[in-house]
Amino acid sequence: MSSPESRAAQKDRYAAIIDQDDVTEEVRNIALNYDPLNRSGREGFHVTEDGELHIDDEKVIEEHRIVENRIPNDAIRIVRLPAERGQLIHRYGENGFRLYELPAPVEGAVVGLLGPNGVGKSTALRILAGQLKPNLGALDDERGWDGIVREFRGTAVQTYLERLREGDVRAAFKPQRVGRLPEEYDGDVGSLLEARDERGASDDAIERLELDGLLGRDVDELSGGELQRVAVAATVVADADTYLIDEPSSYLDVGQRLAVARVLEALSERKRVVVVDHDLITLDLMADTVHLLYGEPGGFGVVSRPLSTRRGINQFLKGHLRAENVRIREEAIDFLRRPDRPDDDGEPVVEFPTLSKEFRSFSLRTEPGTIHSGEVLGILGRNGLGKTTFAEMLADIVEPDAGDVGGGVRISYKPQYVSPSFDGSVRELFATETGDVRSRGFETRIERPFDIEPLYERDVRDLSGGELQRVSIALALARSADVYLLDEPSAYLDVDRRVSLATQLRAFVEREDAPCLVIDHDLLLLNYVSDRTMVFEGEPGRRGIGRSPQSVHEGINRFLRTVDVTFRRDPNTGRPRVNKPGSQKDREQKRSDDYYAA
Known part of the structure; x- marks a missing residue:
């Protein structure tokens, strides 16, 4: 038989997640004085011999949210655990992750x-x-x-x-x-x-x-x-x-x-x-x-x-595990359905001619195009075809050998690879790069939509890959610019964060009426967030050609043709699924030149 310590109860339970680094004297006093167990003569929140705030897992009840609601920071979170059941495998510390x-x-x-x-x-x-x-x-x-x-x-x-x-x-x-x-x-x-x-x-x-x-x-x-x-x-x-x-x-x-x-x-x-x-x-x-x-x-x-x-x-996207009768999120992920787009293309913001750049062993040429206000241009293609070089030419980091992007356009650029080079906290990084991070405008435009506030006091060098990616995206969008350019923003982000990124990026572009260029390999993200696409073709590492912007379906279909892969739609969710090479569906779609089934 499983022990009480290792087997979770089969009913709704609660847990206290305590961030000891954020426990101040004020937090400690609120927890001790407003704990409903302490006030009734039983032991709830208490201070250990090591000076840490603690409560035994089995004593946490819903009423402890009174404490959570009264403290001025996120040092204590009372979470409902309707699905915290089954075998407890590992626990990090008294109030640590389980x-x-x-x-x-x-x-x-x-x-x-x-x-x-x-x-x-x-x-x-x-x-x-x-x-x-x-x-x-x-x-x-x-x-x-x-x-x-x-x-x-x-x-x-x-x-x-x-x-x-x-x-x-x-x-x-x-x-x-x-x-x-x-x-x-x-x-x-x-x-x-x-x-x-x-x-x-x-x-x-x-x-x-x-x-x-x-x-x-x-x-x-x-x-x-x-x-x-x-x-x-x-x-x-x-x-x-x-x-x-x-x-x-x-x-x-x-x-x-x-x-x-x-x-x-x-x-x-x-x-x-x-x-x-x-x-x-x-x-x-x-x-x-x-x-x-x-x-x-x-x-x-x-x-x-x-x-x-x-x-x-499919159950992950819907947010409900049927066999276990567990709802893992409040709403289903509606990641695969593109929102309605306005008919108006917006005013031209950047018009670029044919651009070319020669390196020792690689050459790049891009066809001309126009980027409009209020649109997201998705950029896709295999690695080694010059997508990042094109971005750096637009951002005036790399000078083209032929063609002129033109001056006077401010571009905020998130590079492909982000590294924790800043010596200080996330709050200090934003203050250094963008100025006041306490304004209401910053809070509504950047802090809340991109969930940055929980990371403010963390040292930049201690961030995980996903956390560093979130900070880099938010930092790029926080700058005042005419055009925003994000290179591989989905790297290290989980599916939920990618959904949030897509949703918030759409809202940001529509609110700011500024264009955003997104280079990424996640076709689901690009399909959802893009108004148009720009496809890069050629021979990786040798030569690349960037095609003029075109519709999302035409662009993704063109790209899949270059990698010889076809996608079908799942009948229940509509999500794209890769066809097995040589399967009947694969052969049918290739014959009809429909690599990305609508």
Whole structure:
């Protein structure tokens, strides 16, 4: 039988999430004096011997929201946990994050993990990798492996944990932040793959992931997309029985994402593969089953039962897990339905002629075009075709060899790769870059829509990839400019954050009546947010040509033709799904030149 500490009650419960760094003397006094348990003579909030504010999990009740509502900051959050049920796998500290349930790797299958950031996906991977021993919520005693395994009797997780106990699991782990790879390895790509190749698989990985041209390059010279593919290759060539892949899609174009998916599919025929990814299209293609993770980011996370990939993604979008009768968000994600666009194209803001730029081994030419006020221009194409160079020519960072963008247009630019180079807090960064961050205008335009306030007191260097991305986007939009240019804003953002970005970006552009150019590889995001698209074609790394702006459907259809991929629509949600290459649907759509079924 499961112990009371490790098995959550099957009814609505509440938890107190306490940020000790924000607990001031005022917060402490409010918590102690207004706690309904303390006022009735029982113990609720109290101060520990270490001087920290604390309350036992099982004592938190709905009435503790009185305390939350009275404190002047977010030091205490009382969250309702209608779904905090099942096996408590791990808890970080007395009032720290809690993970319930655990996904089981399956031999011969790709298991996908889908959910917002901060609900335990990385914790689950660390446990499966043997890097973190689950404590089942018990902080004051060292749980032995025998006791841990007994808690999972009769489940698929039991078998996997037994193998962990015996040291019989060899896991290869690709981390989320591939930008740190140059810090861990000093040398060229070829030497790295040779050193990591334990099963004679490097030649196949190099061919499938198109790494031939990178073998002589030093790792610290690679772009984000190149680092991602090298990190995937260095992981899959290891001799392991379980492969844990955290966010392999970031910075990759559609063709590269599909190539990674096929590498992992092939690997799973003989191994166990678990993948965390926020790109629904890629996850849909490669996963055999998915677990949905939900909860309160930073507070708790629950791992759902395994679902078929199609059913799991659809239920994730609708926000309701039918078998478990759990609603994971208040409203369904309406990410795939484009809002109505006004007929008026707006006034021309930027008119650019044919532009060209020659580098040592790469040439770029872009056709002429006009960017109008109040529109979002989505820019798409494979990596290495000059999309970022085009953006830098517009932003006057790179000077074209031929053609003149013209002066007098202020462009606020968020670069493709963001790094935590600022030494100070997020509040100090915004104050330095934009001036007063306390004005009502800043609050309504930037702070609330892009959820920046919770990050204000955090040091910029301590932000996660997704948090740093949010700050960089908000910083670019906070500047006074005629044109806003965002290069790969979806990288490291989870699906919910991408939905929020798309919605808030549309509202920002319409409110400011200023154009925004968005370079991204997430076709769902571009389909939703764009008024028109600009497609880049050519030979990656050798030559690129940027086509004049065209309609969204025409642009995406043209792009998919270049990567030889067709999409159909899911009959229940309307979301685009990749057709299997050579399938009847794939052949039919190619014959009719309808690569992006409407």
